[in-house]
Amino acid sequence: MKNTILPYCWLLLLVGMAGTADAQKVRTTKWESGLLDHRTKVGVWEYYGITPSKEKVVVQRYDHSTKQLVYFRPNGEMRYRTQTSPGQWAHRVVDRPPLFIGGDAALAVYTTQLQYPQLAQERRIQGPVTIGFVVDTLGHATSHRVLRSIGSGCDQEALRVARTIPDEWIPAQIGPAAVAAEYELTLTFRLAQP
Template structure:
């Protein structure tokens, strides 16, 4: 048996490495998988979605350390109003749509915070409010506005929720260039069935 005597500085360094290694933990849910380091996502995370046949598929891989999209699952050609030249907007098929980091399940964490306005409930107002906003080349949302209204306080509530979504957008691309686009977010108000 070999015994090694460590100086106090070496012991602290050795203990520090052990604590650092233990700080990173794997987190896996139905919608995501990756490493956590002190409550922060680090490294490459996979985000999942489910097909119509309930098959689990990877919809995004995002490197949280480098703040960079590694992979996304294309959903076919998508048309957005994009700023093609400064101040000039046109409908265009984009090569990569704007994406929310974590995909639709991560976005749903915010959109499910809707509170049904009492005025809408008492008047039995139901339907979909569409909020439009621009996503710039840095992934920031701005210029929120109501595109489809149903009234009864629902428009204001939809606007409130849309503005709580953090600026964790991955900008759209045409070719290799990030482009500002207009994004439409649909929020549904439906009365609970007795």
């Protein structure tokens, strides 16, 4: 009996290891690279962007297991409207801006879902709509509002899309402290050329 159980235990161990190998795999795309475990991002992922000179660079490293930002690529002086005390706001330089996990490429998954309003198409209205919203100290987006308007239903559509973006934000930071900051998102409506 003893000899039968031992090989059976090894067989279970090997089957379990094979299941783990099948469950975990590396995913690499143009915009991201990291480990998936049963379709869930685990460990440190790298997210990429393209510079104005067309160079591919790492814009973020985010540890999905610990839910911590490991690295972000600063982009010049970062001045944001931040909350200085309850109800009080001022434009200040931040050490880290509010960031969407995965960078602009991940954010584009949501922002490309604009539906051009029929009234705007009929009136040949096009251009940018800027939506502002607060990313609080826990990474939640609230208080969405239109900062730049073009009307004819485009403002409402831009607000709708901005509100569909999940709460996968990393709050702004000044020194060691997270601060509530207003993020500005510009969505552009362009008519197809005839």
